[in-house]
Amino acid sequence: MFDDKRSKKVLLIAHCILNQNAKINHCAHYPGAIREVAQILIDAGIGILQMPCPELLCLGIDRQVKSGLHPTVESEDTRVARRMNEDQAITICRKIVDDLVYQLVEYRKNEFKLVGVIGINGSPTCGVETTWTNNQDTQGAGVFIQILDEECRKRGISLAMRGIKAYEPLRAIATVVNLLENTLV
Numbered sequence: 001m002f003d004d005k006r007s008k009k010v011l012l013i014a015h016c017i018l019n020q021n022a023k024i025n026h027c028a029h030y031p032g033a034i035r036e037v038a039q040i041l042i043d044a045g046i047g048i049l050q051m052p053c054p055e056l057l058c059l060g061i062d063r064q065v066k067s068g069l070h071p072t073v074e075s076e077d078t079r080v081a082r083r084m085n086e087d088q089a090i091t092i093c094r095k096i097v098d099d100l101v102y103q104l105v106e107y108r109k110n111e112f113k114l115v116g117v118i119g120i121n122g123s124p125t126c127g128v129e130t131t132w133t134n135n136q137d138t139q140g141a142g143v144f145i146q147i148l149d150e151e152c153r154k155r156g157i158s159l160a161m162r163g164i165k166a167y168e169p170l171r172a173i174a175t176v177v178n179l180l181e182n183t184l185v
């Protein structure tokens with residue numbers, strides 16, 4: 001089935017890799033996509049499944065910051081981390097994950113290759129190797145990636161997960177190239 005030009009390879013990426021407009025204030029490092037990473041993915045000929053931005057769906061683009069306040073990025077990340085662990089946010093994250101897992105199951109059923117997931121390290125929500133707690137970058141995954149990982153494991157879906165940071169483009173390129181080299185063999 002699917003006898004056409006498609007590669008039958010799909011990679012999940014954090015929303016803000018293609019759309020920095022979704023970032024919290026002072027955290028967008030590109031006008032739109034993280035250019036270098038987007039170019040590698042386009043050139044690799046894989047399908048790019050842009051996951052929704054959980055923080056935007058839970059808290060809005062301004063993350064419900066109180067008007068008139070001028071918080072630091074660090075204190076905002078800590079506040080957002082707390083909000084994203086509230087029941088309502090967890091419920092929304094679970095719904096997003098359910099929708100994604102449905103798509104993954106469909107792809108797998110039809111023998112597409114699931115290349116993996118690229119998240120955003122240091123994010124309280126989409127971090128893979130590091131997340132954000134108590135005003136600092138800490139080891140561990142963000143709340144959304146944790147839920148995605150748990151659900152995939154339950155369904156027996158094996159996904160390589162890697163994190164990048166928009167302000168470290170050379171490191172991000174190396175990480176993405178490494179993921180593609182290890183999974184597209």
Ligand code: SF4
Nearest residue numbers: 015016053055120126
């Ligand atoms: S890291 Fe995740 S939650 Fe944060 S802006 Fe990107 S997609 Fe949204």
